[in-house]
Structure formats: C-alpha cells, structure tokens
Amino acid sequence: MISFASDNYASALPEVLSALTEANVGHAKAYGDDPITAEAIALIQKELNTTAPVYFVATGTAANTLTLKTMVKDFESIICADSAHINIQEAGAPAHLTGSKIQTTPNIEGKLTPEGIRQLYTGETFWGRHSTLPRAVSIAQTTEFGTVYTLDELAAIRTVCDELNLYLHIDGARLFNAAAALNCSLADIAQYADILCLGGTKAGLMFGEAIIFINHTLGKNFDRRQKLGLQLMSKTRYVSAQFKALMADGLGLKAAAHANALAQRLWKGLEDSGLATAAFPIESNQLFVQLPEKVIAPLQEAYPFYTFDPGQNLVRLITSHDNTEEDVDNLLELFNTLTNQ
C-alpha cells in the first residue's frame, strides 16, 4: 500500500532491518545490560550533547506517560494545549497513570504560548488546596498540526517554566522532522527540556521511543518505574539496535528531511491548483488542508489518508520516509484529474 495516512503506516528503514539481523547473534544480557544498548545510548547522548540517562520504551504514549509521572505528584497538574496528543489521543493514559489533572488552554496553531501557561497557572492556583498545583508543562515538537516551535519560542516557554517552577516535557514523536525543519541539531531543541521523548517509530523504526532525562534528577529510579510501567523489554537489544542505526550517520535527520521535502512538494502542487487551503502553516511532514469535497473520497481510495473535519472537508496528509517524489506526483496527478472532471 502507498498511503499518506501516517508515518505509522510507513515501513521500517532498510538500515533498521540490517541492524536487527546484525544484533541477532548468540545470547546477550537482558533488560538493557547488553553492549548494543550501551552503544545506542552513547550515540543518543552524543547527538544531544548530554550525559543524561536514556531509556527505551515501546510506544509514544508510554514515553509521554511514564516521564510525566516522574514530574508530578498526585496533587500536582500538567499544563498543555487543548490539541495535545497527551490530552486527546492517548486514551486518557497520561492522566490515568499519573493520577494528575491535565490543564488545557486553546492552542495557537497547535502551540502552547507563554501567556497560555501563565493564565492556566494563575487560574488554577487561585483555589489553593481545593485545586491542583501546576508542576509540568508538556509541548509537542512538531505539534499535532505539523507546526514547529522556533528556538526562540522554546526559549520563551522555558523562561516562563523557570519562573513558575514548572518542569518542561517535550513530546518529540516527530522531533527529527522538527530539527530538519529548523535546520538545527536535536541538541539545539533538547537543551530547553527537562525530559525529551525522542520518537523512533514515526522516524522509521519498527517500534521504539527513547526517553532522555536532560534533568538527571528526574531519571532517578526510572528503571523501577519502567518495569512498573510495563515497558522494561527483556530483549532490549532489539530496540537498541534500531536506535543505533537511526542515530548513526545522521540517518534519522536525513529521513525526516526527505519527508519534510515531500510535504512541501505536495503542498506546492495542491496550492498551485488554487483549490486547496492550508489550515495551518506547513512546516514539517503534515499537511492539514481543505480540499474540494468531490475529490476526497476517490483520492482516499487510491492513497489512504485521514479526514479530520468532514463538514469542513479538512483532511490530513502525512509524508513518510518511504514515500517518494513519484508517490507525491501520482497523488497530485489524480487530484488534478479529479478536480477537472
């Protein structure tokens, strides 16, 4: 299947498969005490310019939930945009497993702003012990709508967090796409976070997310919480090997840059038609666009993608590392044919 549905529909990078083959030799210590895991961690630390503790988990929801849990006590709360993945699309897991309230404020093009944080904080603390104590801020880079926080925007959020004694959590399910979009290093973004969740699955792994405790203290005893949180994989070498491949030779960044470029190519084609409207700036590998109603169904049938707001003819198109320029051009050709009918 060729689709623009999600980077979750995409296959794994060939280098990842090779790495698994290479790792599949003989016995190795379980639970991350093997040499491949050590190598993968070292590569991540080097790329992020940090000596922070690094752990691997199976899913993005797991990464977000278990790390938020290290930031908040039961009576403390988490601030995020109303559009945040942790608020909408994780089945309530972050609130359920932290036991903490998630405070939301309307997003601005998918983003949380320093003003939004400040307002939520003031409103919630007004009630004293009858309400919760905000303690963490969570943002996604890239956002749910494919927009990308600039480094200045990140710095401004960090400043308000420091002022209000709030930890900063970055959900980096698509961090490679963000870094490629900003033409910066992962470290340039990571420096602002207390905890960074670095997505592997959407970047081209079979599965696997890395957790980096930039703020080392929060990582204390995380090995126990990883087990308690159902995320201590016994044969850890098979997730580490994938990350090792992704971090070597800038593979992750290259793959993300390719996907981002396809998104621009796709948007240019749609824009040129004069029949598509972008709901958000197209800055990474996600396009939220309004299309003529009549083309949506036949286009979806040929190249599956998601419809977001049927009444508004709003669709989401995602480009992945394994999509090609040809895929994009074929989609555009069909789009033009359909609109001309």
Added chain:
Amino acid sequence: MISFASDNYASALPEVLSALTEANVGHAKAYGDDPITAEAIALIQKELNTTAPVYFVATGTAANTLTLKTMVKDFESIICADSAHINIQEAGAPAHLTGSKIQTTPNIEGKLTPEGIRQLYTGETFWGRHSTLPRAVSIAQTTEFGTVYTLDELAAIRTVCDELNLYLHIDGARLFNAAAALNCSLADIAQYADILCLGGTKAGLMFGEAIIFINHTLGKNFDRRQKLGLQLMSKTRYVSAQFKALMADGLGLKAAAHANALAQRLWKGLEDSGLATAAFPIESNQLFVQLPEKVIAPLQEAYPFYTFDPGQNLVRLITSHDNTEEDVDNLLELFNTLTNQ
C-alpha cells in the same frame, strides 16, 4: 555469548527474522488493522481451537497486568502462589495497576493447589466488607520453578474456581515448554483458562506476547485498555509477523521441545556426577540445582547463569531454543573438570 541464564538472553529464531523482512514492504494500516495481524490471530485461534479475541502486547508483565485488570474491580482481589511472577518479579505492577490486593499462599513445588485457593478465599471473606473479595486466580504454566501442572491438576483448579466464582488466569510465558512437556496441544491447556497469556519472547521472538480471551466477555473493550495500558503498538504488523512465524508449522512447539530436551540432557549429566541435587522436578527447560560451591563461580564465568540462594549453592540453569547439545556437553565437561580438581 553462550549462556544458560535465561530464555531472555536468547536470540530470535531465524524464521522470525525472515518474517520481519517479509513484513517490511510498503505501508500498512496501523494499530493492528493490517492483514498480517489478521493472519497471526487466525493461526493462534486455530491452534487454540477458539474464536476468542486475541491481542498483542510488548512484555509479559504487560500481558499479565492488563488481563488481570479485566478480571477484578478495585475491591476485589487476586489469588496466587507466593512464588508467582506477578507477586515477586513484576515490580508490583499487577497490584499497582489493577489497584487490587494480591493474596498469596505457600507454593507446592511452584504450584498453587485447590486447597490453597480455598483457604485463602475463606480467610479473606471472613472479614466481609472490611477485606477484599477474591475474584481471580492466577497460575503460571510452566511455574516459576520449571514444574508443569498436569491437565488433571488444571482441571481441579478450574473446578474450585467455578465453585467459588473465580476467574482463572494462566501466565503462559513458557506455555510452549509446558505443552511440549505434557505432549499436548496448546488448546488442551487453554481450555481451562478464562484468559491465557501466551509468551512469545521466551519462545524465540524478539519481543511480543499474545493475550487470548478464552472467556470472550472479559475481552470487551480491551482495545481501549490496551491503549490506556501503554501497549497499543502503532506498527503492530512487526509483532504479528513474529507470531505468525512462531505459530506456523508448529515452530514454537518444536523450539520448546528442543529446549526441554536439552534440559534433560543437562540434568542427566549433572545427576550422573552424583554431585548435584535438584530442588524441584525437572519437567521443562528450567533446572534449579544445588552444585558444589567451588564450581559455581568458574562455571558462571564461562556460561553465565543465575545464582538463587547463595547460602544454599542453589543455581538456576535455563536452556533456550538456540542452545545446542554441544553447548550442554561443553558445560558438563567443564563441570566435571572443575569437580575433579
């Protein structure tokens, strides 16, 4: 490394790696809506002679915890042997995430008995609302000590469960080894369970456990609980493909029979020396044996394994699918050399 430390130290079966390569083509629907997942589920259902709902999760602790959660409400409790993995080695996750009390009774060679269940039930219900209401029984097949419940023993436990209105949960992290030991089918064992957790990782996968809701009702809405429990992997095809390989052509059973045979070979060699004592009957791929103190450290250095009760010189040796007769014979040769020094 060649070891007898754990089937978690073992590599993945070659067929599993081939299956991953085969699955890595183009886009596929995420979250288990892909054709490979459908095929893997069908193979499991066929082997278990059931139409039960089947789900895949990343770890054994996840499989046990999330399924126990479908059996008990917050005021209800779970009965198991004191030696149970869910009681000792899962970092408290089953109690933590179900919110339910785990009641234990002393094991008999790793097993829970109908009498033990009955006693715990009577003792706990004596206090009425001031205590908990037992609602589930959890057993492991094979047990923590490598012993295997006979089908008659399973039937007797099922009977007491029915009588006391208790669900029966089978932790089958090593179910293939049990079936191979009993020379029966997986279905012969599964018929007694309300929920069966079928281990893939220790059977030769890179990772992955299957959950089978023999009692269909308990599986209602499990897709939501799977997400909430951090176990809904987006690219599910990569775990399904592994299970598909394991279930095809009896691969899992063959690999387990091989490991079991190596355990017998190993035990025969040790027993012949007259210097080893088995702490439990050796019925599957685990040996708990007392060895002469002086041989333990040098043996461990050559072929890593775990020491269980240092004061008692009790060690655990596990044979895996990728150990060979030669590995066993080399270990025995070293053992004999060391004991003769």
Added chain:
Amino acid sequence: MISFASDNYASALPEVLSALTEANVGHAKAYGDDPITAEAIALIQKELNTTAPVYFVATGTAANTLTLKTMVKDFESIICADSAHINIQEAGAPAHLTGSKIQTTPNIEGKLTPEGIRQLYTGETFWGRHSTLPRAVSIAQTTEFGTVYTLDELAAIRTVCDELNLYLHIDGARLFNAAAALNCSLADIAQYADILCLGGTKAGLMFGEAIIFINHTLGKNFDRRQKLGLQLMSKTRYVSAQFKALMADGLGLKAAAHANALAQRLWKGLEDSGLATAAFPIESNQLFVQLPEKVIAPLQEAYPFYTFDPGQNLVRLITSHDNTEEDVDNLLELFNTLTNQ
C-alpha cells in the same frame, strides 16, 4: 462571627445537636448496622419516593468521587460543565480516584446543556480507542453559580443521557436550596438521576452527605467501595442521627427556604441601590454580584465573604440557615453607608 462567606461557615441546626445528644446512649452496632441509621435511611427513601440503597459519607468531594467511580471504568470518561465543582474545586479527586478523564464544555450560567453534552460526546468518540468513551454526565443542582435547573431542563438532560447511554450524576450539595427554589419535592429532582448526592453539611449538619443509588445496580457492593474509599465511619450512628433530624418534619427544606429568602432580600436591597450588578440570575442562596470597588474591603471586614474576580469587583455572597433578616439588613445598611461616603 456573622458572615456571608459560605454555608460551610455556618453552624449546625439546633435540632442536629439535639439528635446527637439523643443518639449518645450506650453501645450501638458499628458501620451502619445500628437502628438510627436504619431510621435515617427510611426517612430519606420516603422523601425521595424510592427504595434505593442509601449510604453516608463525610464530605461532598467523597460523595461525588466515590459515586462517579461506580459509573465509569478506567477507559471511560465523565462529562461536566467547565465550572463544575468536580472539575475545579475538588483538587482533582474525581479524576484521580476514578482514573477517568473529565471532559468539560463551557457552562451556560453554570449549567450544562443537552447540546454541550452531545458535542463533547461526538468530539471524544471521533478518535475511537485512541480517546475515551464518555459514560457519565455530572451536573450540580444548584449549580456553582447558584442557578437552578428547571425540571424541564433536567428532563431534557436525562433524555440525551438515555440516548447516548450515559449515566446521570447529580451533585446535590445544595439540593434542599434547589427544591425550595423550584417549590418541588426532592423526589421531583431525584427521579432524573442515576445517583444523587444529597448534601447535609451545607444544609445545616456538622458534617455528612448522603448517597442515593436511584439506579440500584450502581450501588452493588458499594459497602466495599465505601470502605476502600476511606468513608466507612465506624460510629455511623452519629452521622445518621444528624440526617434523621434534617429529614424529619421537612427541616432541611424549611432551612433552605429561609436561606433562599434571605438571598432575595439581600439582592433586593443591593439592586435598589442601583450600584450592584448580578452576574447570574439569583435563584437560590448564592449571589454573584459586582459591587463598587471601594465598598468591597470594608464590607468584607465586617461580614466576611469571598471575592471571585478581583479585577471585575465580582463577589460571592451566600446566605445560610443561621443568617437572619437582621444580618442581611445590617449588611445592607453598611453597604449604603459606604456607597454614600
């Protein structure tokens, strides 16, 4: 102290104190198995025209939280107005202890509307297993802003709940005030609820709230959940005795009607001044009014009350069973003096 701060600042009704004295004779069975508890329950059931199970707990937050817990499973969610007590002023307890997400929609004069419920339901279920399944609706009667749902409005909410398979929870911390305002019986309101939390503390008890499982099924095993939820008081007779007094001879309704009448008297006096603006219709015993800035501080010093939105000069004045017409007139006199200075 004479205040208009809260019905939580108020004393207990004299009849309540007499009832405690009367109950304090000899030994009585613990945990609610005593005759006074039976009498209190019978009186509540009679007044509500139901045979529903009734339980007593210590606080309103406890009543709301533990009853919501009987309505939702971990993957299910609760719908309420953004202004709801369970959302804002209970320190996150309902979400924390149910483990369920609380979905909010903007209130209309403190109320939740059928349209609001429908929109939240549709929005949340759009994401399937990636989001939560709405299962309960919670409303407060009277609302946080002192407004009162008409019986027609309650019927309309009940209808949408039935249609969408949602339970209806009524937080009746001030239900006596609502019934007095509507000039109806408690039963007229209770008929729409699956669970009704009937407030005693704000109605004139020292402490104590009653829980009534209009939908009997939800009350199954609640005695165990009451204990687990830290709310099974051993000497239950001392809360039952208070409720017995409150239900006898319409005491609760009379006390609430008195408080409501004082609120009207207070509002009339403020309105006549031409210097006060009501933020919400004044329908029960709460006034949210904007007052001239200069009078607020001196008025508060003489008769404590809460300031809600300092920038807007918005204050909340609550009349209680133990306030008198003289108290109100004295406040008004001071108000007029201050405004004339």
Added chain:
Amino acid sequence: MISFASDNYASALPEVLSALTEANVGHAKAYGDDPITAEAIALIQKELNTTAPVYFVATGTAANTLTLKTMVKDFESIICADSAHINIQEAGAPAHLTGSKIQTTPNIEGKLTPEGIRQLYTGETFWGRHSTLPRAVSIAQTTEFGTVYTLDELAAIRTVCDELNLYLHIDGARLFNAAAALNCSLADIAQYADILCLGGTKAGLMFGEAIIFINHTLGKNFDRRQKLGLQLMSKTRYVSAQFKALMADGLGLKAAAHANALAQRLWKGLEDSGLATAAFPIESNQLFVQLPEKVIAPLQEAYPFYTFDPGQNLVRLITSHDNTEEDVDNLLELFNTLTNQ
C-alpha cells in the same frame, strides 16, 4: 446496648458532647482555619512535645492510608506484620491508594520484629528493579491482638529503620490504651515515629483521627493530599472540638486507663474460673480468649462480642471507656452461671 464487641460500639464521652455544643455558635472559617482547630492542634503538639504539623481526618483507614502515601513512591513498598490492620481489615485501601506493595511477615504475638523487617527487606531487594524497594515500616500500637510494644522494642525497630532507610509509621488507633498500659506519655511513644496516627474514635470521640507528622518533611503539602484523599472536612471545628476535649486534662489517657483496668478485671474473673485460656498476653483493652464452647452463644446474646476462630472457640472481648465494673461483673456472673450448668 451493653457490649464488649468493640470500642467502635461505644458512645462518645460526655465531655465530647459538651465540646460540640460549645463549638456550635455562629459562623467560623471552614477547612480548619478556625480558632478551635488551632487550639486542638496546640494541645496535641504540647502533649506530644513536638511542633509537628497536625491534621484531622474522619477514619482510621483514612489516617493510615493517606499518611503511608506520603512515605512511598509507586515503586516502593511497605513492610508490616501479616496481622496488621492495614493488611487485613482496611479492604485493601492502603495498597490501593498508595499503589504500593504491602510486604508481610508472620507476626510474633501481633508484633513486627527487627529480624522480620530485615528478612523482608533482604528478600525483596534481591530482585532489584524487578521487585519493589521497601521504604516504610508500619506497626500498630497497641497491636491487633491487644499486645503493646515496649519502649525498648520501639527503639529497636527505629534503629533497624534508620539502618535500612525506612520510614516508621505508627497506627495509633488505640494509642491512649498503649500509653496507659506502659504508664508513659504519648510523647514517649511518638518520638520513635516519622508519622503517628492518633486514634480519637476508639478513645471516645464520635469520630475523628489525628495525624501528626513527627518528621515534618513528610507533611509538606498534606493539605492538598487531605483534600485529594476525601478527608478535608469543611466544618472542621466539629472534629477539632472533640479532640480539644479529649486532650484537655488528660481525658483520653484516663478513659483508656479505665478501659485497660476493666480488661484486667475481666481477665482475672475468667482466669479464676480455670476455664479460659488467653491466646495473647492481656496488656491493654482487648482480650483474645478461648472459652468453653457451650457458653459462647448465650454470653454473646447477652453481651455482644466477636468470635474470631469458631473452630477454636476463640473470642475477642473489648472493654471501652463507657463500660463499667458492674458490666464486667455481670458478664462474669453470667459466665460462671453458664459454665456451672
């Protein structure tokens, strides 16, 4: 009713009722910000020779559960005797609401020993991250069986706690009885605890337990946890007033000494008959005794009490502050009549 069933069956002390009457005047600040609460706290602090933060909650299970929650993180566990109230008779609340595992060891006459603590600690930490990290020890003074830790025994437990980095929690549901038995002050016992739960209900209140954070740090933000734990009573003055009465003029200690003396009188009478056997040393106000089978039912009918192990004719007799010497003598007279028949 006259009974020997429980100090939960007992009435409230007359001084407590007077205190409630006295407190019931006018409005007072809610949630503990009133002057009566300040006075009650000062009295407790003085008696315990501490400046520790003090809070009031409604039930003993609440006191134990919420304070244990301040001691342990989710991956940490609690050590107690198998007979502990927190393990057996609190419906699983301590484990449920802390999310932590409760580790038990066989009791020695109701007591936990330093050796028992050490063994549990060593056994649990053997498994590293696969198991839990013991962090708190909980003991009850008096114990479930009415025995009393000597000050030396408490000191020895404190020493092992310090050595193993464990907090010490004392469940003092019957602490007044313990102090009366040891002829020491409450402070003499409290000095060993990190947190002391001081029981009011069994000591003669209508309801109410005090929590004292001897280790001040653990009390940080407890006001928020109290609300989150459903235990922030709005009209706190009505529980504080009761405690104020109990602490004034040594009322609590006198009442407990009276109950203890009755227990000795009762035991002497039974022992003299030559027909009763004490299952545990009788050191406070609880007797666990084996009686001739034929007398149990008729004795229970006249003076209700609990049967503990029917097959063993083991019963529990509790003396309360409102039992009299005459009550005891009447029971003994009936006992002698029945045994002579």
